[in-house]
């Protein structure tokens with residue numbers, strides 16, 4: 078081997094090692110706590126890796142579902158039910174669960190997301206993003222978690238993601254009624270119901286005035 082080739086080889090190995098160390102340091106910060114925010118290098122590497130991992134023909138796919146007010150409503154309520162727990166009804170990602178994820182769900186209204194192609198958004202919804210909290214929702218999963226039959230539901234969600242920046246107050250309020258309820262909300266609802274029942278005195282024996290304590 079020529080001396081110059083050897084020098085180039087050693088140079089390449091050193092550059093490779095330096096890069097590997099930089100990435101490792103970047104990924105292993107904050108004791109792997111999920112409360113941290115990814116470093117810029119990590120976010121850059123992750124975004125580009127994801128871009129490369131999504132097949133080119135998937136990125137170029139066109140939305141086969143025609144947009145309409147009905148489709149928007151369906152997708153909106155679907156989003157409220159399945160996605161808002163992490164992404165928020167407005168797509169901001171400001172939710173208690175979103176805050177605790179690493180990486181956090183991005184604000185879906187910003188250019189970083191809006192500049193992705195329809196096909197790319199569709200692919201992400203169907204397949205999820207590995208090493209993140211973003212689940213796969215496609216119908217052909219084996220764990221039964223996904224039910225986006227034929228991908229139609231995911232394409233409708235792509236239309237909704239495009240609409241997020243113009244979400245009206247009325248639409249957001251409607252979504253709130255479709256957000257999954259946790260035990261606390263349900264307990265509160267029960268209390269309200271009980272309260273209302275007590276407030277309307279029916280001809281029940283206990284509510285007889287003479288027998289009140």
Ligand code: HEC
Pocket residue numbers: 127156159160161162163164178179180181182183185189190191198201202206209210211212214234238
């Ligand atoms: C358990 C939490 C969680 C749920 C539920 C969830 N997501 Fe996500 N989502 C994430 C996280 C975390 C990311 C960021 C992934 C990354 O950094 O690559 C993400 C990323 C995305 C992205 C890519 C945005 C971008 O710019 O990189 C899209 C689109 C998306 N989600 C749509 C949806 C839709 C639609 C649903 C409902 C069908 C949904 N998500 C449900 C956590 C969630």
